[in-house]
Amino acid sequence: MAIENATDIVLQVSTDGTEGNLQSVAYTTSASLSMTLDLRDSTTKSSDGWSESLGGLKSWELSGDGFVELADTVTDNDPYTGASGTLMGFTKLWDLWLDGEEIYVKFGRSAKHYEGTAIISSLSADAGVEENASFSLSLTGTGALVQTD
Secondary structure, three states, X not given: OOOOOHHHOEEEEEOOOOXXXXXXXXXXXXXXXXXXXXXXXXXXXXXXXXOOEXXXXXXXXXXXXXXXXOOOEEEEEOOOOOOEEEEEOHHHHHHHHHHOOOEEEEEEOOOOEEEEEEEXXXXXXXXXXXXXXXXXXXXXXXOOOEEXX
């Protein structure tokens, strides 16, 4: 059985809405992908007292947490490539949230990942006394989510 090491699962966001300019989000500590299938009630009088359903709309959301880097970009080890690279900082996430436009996102590792377009639906930062400043990010999908090998 091959169990993924969660450290290898990376959240990447495009700075221009295309796949060609993806950057890993700097200093993330967690990332998650949630997929939902809404159900349509199809219960009839012939259902013999049981609820019946049909598949409906699909939706997805990415979220992540990390440490705040108050810069557009930072050069550090990119967990996606394993080499030094340009990572996206909190202030660039702020700019993308403020624009409210669709952005291209990727979740996974280099061999297998999920990708699509999304909008940053929430972005928050927390800075407690003598604690690491941290952020939370949620991205809501705006179309199909594609699994790529």
